[in-house]
Amino acid sequence: MKPEIERLLNAALARLTGPVLAEAPAPASVVIERTRDPQHGEFATNIALRLAKAARKNPRELAAAIVAALPASELIARTEVAGAGFINFHLAPGAYAAELARIHAQGEAYGHSTRGGGERVLVEFVSANPTGPLHVGHGRQAAFGATLANLLRATGHDVAREYYINDAGRQMDILAVSVWVRYLEAGGEVLAFPENGYRAAYVLPLAQALRERVGARLQHGASAVLAGLPADAPAGDKEAYIDALIERCRALIGAAGFREVLDLSLALMLADIRGDLAEFGVVFEQWTSEREFAESGAIDHALEVLRRQGRLLEKDGATWFRATEFGDEKDRVVVRENGVKTYFASDIAYHLSKYERGFTRLLDVLGADHHGYVARVRAGLIAMGCPADCLEATLIQFVSLFRGTEKIPMGKREGQFVTLRQLREEVGNDACRFFYLIRSHDQPLDFDLELAKSRTNENPVYYIQYAHARVASVMKQLSARGLSFDRAQGLAHAGALASPHEQAVFSALTRYPEILEQAAIGRAPHVLAHYLRELANTLHTYYNAEVFIVEDAAVRNARLALVLGVQQVLRNGLALLGVSAPESM
RNA sequence: GCGCCCGUAGCUCAGUUGGAUAGAGCGCCUGGCUACGAACCAGGAGGUCGGGAGUUCGAAUCUCUCCGGGCGCGCCA
Numbered sequence: 001m002k003p004e005i006e007r008l009l010n011a012a013l014a015r016l017t018g019p020v021l022a023e024a025p026a027p028a029s030v031v032i033e034r035t036r037d038p039q040h041g042e043f044a045t046n047i048a049l050r051l052a053k054a055a056r057k058n059p060r061e062l063a064a065a066i067v068a069a070l071p072a073s074e075l076i077a078r079t080e081v082a083g084a085g086f087i088n089f090h091l092a093p094g095a096y097a098a099e100l101a102r103i104h105a106q107g108e109a110y111g112h113s114t115r116g117g118g119e120r121v122l123v124e125f126v127s128a129n130p131t132g133p134l135h136v137g138h139g140r141q142a143a144f145g146a147t148l149a150n151l152l153r154a155t156g157h158d159v160a161r162e163y164y165i166n167d168a169g170r171q172m173d174i175l176a177v178s179v180w181v182r183y184l185e186a187g188g189e190v191l192a193f194p195e196n197g198y199r200a201a202y203v204l205p206l207a208q209a210l211r212e213r214v215g216a217r218l219q220h221g222a223s224a225v226l227a228g229l230p231a232d233a234p235a236g237d238k239e240a241y242i243d244a245l246i247e248r249c250r251a252l253i254g255a256a257g258f259r260e261v262l263d264l265s266l267a268l269m270l271a272d273i274r275g276d277l278a279e280f281g282v283v284f285e286q287w288t289s290e291r292e293f294a295e296s297g298a299i300d301h302a303l304e305v306l307r308r309q310g311r312l313l314e315k316d317g318a319t320w321f322r323a324t325e326f327g328d329e330k331d332r333v334v335v336r337e338n339g340v341k342t343y344f345a346s347d348i349a350y351h352l353s354k355y356e357r358g359f360t361r362l363l364d365v366l367g368a369d370h371h372g373y374v375a376r377v378r379a380g381l382i383a384m385g386c387p388a389d390c391l392e393a394t395l396i397q398f399v400s401l402f403r404g405t406e407k408i409p410m411g412k413r414e415g416q417f418v419t420l421r422q423l424r425e426e427v428g429n430d431a432c433r434f435f436y437l438i439r440s441h442d443q444p445l446d447f448d449l450e451l452a453k454s455r456t457n458e459n460p461v462y463y464i465q466y467a468h469a470r471v472a473s474v475m476k477q478l479s480a481r482g483l484s485f486d487r488a489q490g491l492a493h494a495g496a497l498a499s500p501h502e503q504a505v506f507s508a509l510t511r512y513p514e515i516l517e518q519a520a521i522g523r524a525p526h527v528l529a530h531y532l533r534e535l536a537n538t539l540h541t542y543y544n545a546e547v548f549i550v551e552d553a554a555v556r557n558a559r560l561a562l563v564l565g566v567q568q569v570l571r572n573g574l575a576l577l578g579v580s581a582p583e584s585m
Numbered sequence: 586g587c588g589c590c591c592g593u594a595g596c597u598c599a600g601u602u603g604g605a606u607a608g609a610g611c612g613c614c615u616g617g618c619u620a621c622g623a624a625c626c627a628g629g630a631g632g633u634c635g636g637g638a639g640u641u642c643g644a645a646u647c648u649c650u651c652c653g654g655g656c657g658c659g660c661c662a
Contacts, residue, residue, distance in 0.1 A: 029602090031602080033604090035605090036605080036606090036608095037605075037606085040605075044604095044605085046603095046604055046605095049604070049642085049643090050603095050604095052642090053642095059642080082605080083604085083605050084604075084605080084642070084643075085604095085642095086604080086605070129662075166662070168662085169661080169662040170661070170662065171661090171662055172662090239661095316660080317660090318660055319660095320660090329587085329588075329658080330658090332660095333659090333660045334660095335660085336660040337660060338660080340660085342659095342660065342661090342662095343661070343662050367656095368589090368590075368655080368656055368657085369656060369657065370656095370657085371588090371589055371590080371656070371657060372588080372589080372656085372657045372658055373657090374589090375588090375589095395589085395590075395656090397590075397591085397655080397656085398655080398656085438598085438599095439597090439598070439599095440598085440599080442590060442591075443590095443591075443598075444590095444591080444654095444655070446597075448597095451611095455624065456624075459624080460610065460611090462624050463610090463624075463625090465624090466622085466624050466625075467625095469622080469624095470621090470622065470625085473621070473622055474621045474622090475621090476621090477621045477622090478621075480621095481621090526598095526599080527599090530598095530599060530600095530609080533609080533610080534609085537609090537626095540625055540626065541625090541626065541627085543621080543622090543625075543626085544617090544623090544625065544626040544627080545626080545627090547620080547621065548621060549621050550621095584622090585622095585624075
């Protein structure tokens with residue numbers, strides 16, 4: 001409906017360009033909104049107010065001129081100038097019924113658009129280090145990224161989802177040595193666990209798997225392991241200690257042995273993460289290993305691009321990227337004094353590779369603690385010749401878990417944390433997805449386990465599902481009474497559904513395509529979640545106010561056509577959120 | 586110290602490319618099941634939109650400043 005009104009309005013503005021308006025208004029400035037008050041019709045625009053100043057016209061006069069220039073349309077019954085210069089659009093009686101027919105005809109494709117123009121978008125999300133299971137914060141990023149990708153796809157973008165595996169750094173070495181120490185312990189050795197190691201319980205099965213794989217081949221005595229090592233914290237430096245321990249480990253079991261421990265740990269952690277996400281309904285087209293990426297020479301390629309552009313300099317024995325020339329606050333090292341490339345170098349190279357693979361829009365879904373690095377990566381991309389706006393980062397605020405009013409402490413290294421898997425098993429995937437998505441991403445989330453689990457009216461999760469199931473229940477009741485639904489008759493008579501409740505349902509129902517666009521453009525899945533709640537509310541209200549299964553077949557079929565339309569849109573919207581739409585509950 | 590995000594009803598939060606009378610859920614109060622599902626609905630109370638100043642026809646929304654909270658500022662990953 002809205003695109004048609006946009007078309008009419010743009011036609012009117014085009015006619016006025018020249019005689020009344022000096023120049024054509026930018027398409028983005030033409031904003032059409034739903035009205036809040038039915039007295040104002042169904043749609044309204046403030047375009048006359050926005051253009052009045054530039055046109056040196058009284059807003060109401062300009063509005064009148066625009067109204068006069070509007071082409072006729074079957075969609076619109078009448079237009080009027082109101083208030084300070086708003087233009088209100090009143091829909092023609094059959095407009096809603098025609099849209100309802102579209103819902104029935106298009107089914108699960110209803111609401112989709114081609115507005116994205118097939119733009120190639122890469123959504124990178126989660127990308128958690130494979131040094132441990134996903135925690136509840138990653139769950140929020142997973143739900144957000146997956147739904148954002150769904151929204152972009154539904155609005156006509158060519159979307160790929162990608163997980164970047166940070167498997168190359170020192171943290172992986174620390175995981176490997178943590179597994180090895182547990183393996184030694186299981187072999188009967190007694191030694192203090194490194195302060196900086198991963199001491200959480202998930203390391204134990206990794207050590208167990210290692211023993212099953214290699215037997216006692218990598219076993220060494222505690223005295224040989226610890227001899228000559230610096231003191232661990234609290235007396236010494238835990239960083240220096242763990243580094244020394246890693247070196248000792250390499251010396252004792254050899255580079256190949258160390259690699260074996262690391263690869264096994266990595267493979268198992270990754271399998272856990274993949275499985276967890278898959279069970280959560282989150283899948284990726286591509287998993288990129290940082291290690292394989294680095295070994296492919298891609299970082300050297302990126303550095304070469306920068307060098308050709310003259311954006312590198314040598315200073316203090318290191319190689320620097322002149323990031324300050326591209327909006328960053330300081331220059332950044334890309335190759336350290338010791339010849340090792342920095343994480344930053346690998347990161348801009350990775351982003352360059354996305355662009356070189358043909359993606360013109362790079363969406364990074366990141367934890368809020370990563371905001372510091374966005375400017376640098378963007379600077380790198382610009383320096384390498386990418387458009388300034390190709391990289392877009394969405395920062396997801398943190399999740400705090402509560403059991404009722406009691407906050408559950410989190411700390412990854414200490415192993416005191418709730419995993420996404422535990423959360424899903426306790427509250428269920430549907431409640432998880434919904435709770436993650438109901439809040440705006442830039443708002444910290446307090447996730448109450450008790451609330452998410454509860455089957456009471458305090459829990460918003462079931463409200464929408466209940467509306468969906470309720471329609472299914474009505475249809476069951478219909479057949480139980482020996483009646484059947486006549487869609488053609490229902491749609492033919494839908495225009496006669498004129499009660500305030502029915503108009504409210506129509507109004508909410510036909511907003512769906514606008515909501516999808518708004519949620520996609522704003523990178524705001526919560527807009528869809530809130531909308532579905534509103535739509536469910538109009539359905540419940542209608543249900544309580546009027547009986548659908550009445551004697552009059554025309555009225556009955558029209559009402560059923562309407563509530564089936566609601567059910568369809570609820571199903572479509574829930575699918576995008578990754579929440580199931582049950583027939584009964 | 587510098588940068589980013591946030592501050593809206595008792596609680597949790599929508600609303601922010603400036604727009605018509607600031608909304609929802611929960612909680613509280615009052616009503617509605619011999620009814621197509623009461624996991625529902627109707628009504629009510631509840632607000633200096635953190636404080637102040639500015640921009641203009643119009644500010645929760647934009648600018649400045651102050652207060653309060655979160656996060657980030659490595660030749661770590």
